[in-house]
Amino acid sequence: MLRLIARRLAGGLSALFAVATLTFVLLNFSASNVARGVLGESATPAQVAAKEAELGLDRPLAERYLAWLGGAIRGDFGVSWFTGQPVTTSIVGRLPTTLSVVVCTILVAAVLAVAVGVTAAARRGWVDRLLQIVAVGGAAVPQFLVAVLLVSLLAVQARIFPATGYHPITDGVGAWALSITLPVAALAFGAMASTAQQVRGATIDELSRDYVRTLRSRGLGSTEILxxxxxxxxxxxxxxxxxxxxxxxxxxxxxxxxxxxxxxxxFLALSSTTQGDMPVLMGVVVYVVIMVVIVNLLVDVAVGWLNPKARAS
Structure with missing residues (x-):
């Protein structure tokens, strides 16, 4: 298991380095008039040139990249070109909001997917057909359309949940849960449908294997086998x-x-992209890739625990 973790960590760090490097190069090649965007259209050419020197945009690309990489390794991603706030502070302050929504969505989707997928595989019939319809709908309907529908029905008309805004868990579990219910439901619909389809197919395959027939011949019940x-x-x-x-x-x-x-x-990534705030964008990319690497590592460890053959693959 330790060798599996070491291999996955090495692969994750390599992917992080490659993605960060490619993103830095692409952002610098696509950036134009950043200094003027920071100062405004009324800035003089001399002021723009001075701002470019202040931001380091007048230096060669390789030199800028090495300076950024050295800071990133120490956990310092610089400051926002527009607000002057440290990038790490901006991201860490917003990270709990995104993680609250995404992690809760994963948990809800996993529980519902297992329940629906196993039921469809065991009973087949109308339950299985209904799952197929929901799976197609979950893949076809855009998330933003589901979100707008939920807001219209449950926030505007029924007034059960707030339409907008976020309450941290420090404001109370109830207020926090209400503020993320609709976002979680909008994201979980498609995730649950596709995951349930996968659980259903994998469970049907397992139920058709020889070891299942052997277990049945030994007198084990269907529920226990399943x-x-x-x-x-x-x-x-x-x-x-x-x-x-x-x-x-x-x-x-x-x-x-x-x-x-x-x-x-x-929200931070979109606003930074609109402004061309490269330090914030690079920080967001690195944090997102780190989260993806951690999740993939946890999944690989879980798969290795469930299936020892996967540890050697």
């Missing part, structure tokens, strides 16, 4: 899908946080 044996063997496939869903949710959070006015990483 939950203790077939589901455990089918779990790695579901975990892999959930890890991919986590990555998709980080991208979907950009839209969801805009709709629900949530002060999260997605």
């Amino acid at each position: 939950l203790r044996h077939a589901l455990r063997s089918a779990a790695p496939s579901a975990l892999t899908v959930l890890s991919l869903q986590f990555i998709a949710m980080l991208g979907g959070a950009v839209i969801i946080e805009q709709i629900f006015a949530l002060p999260g990483i997605g």
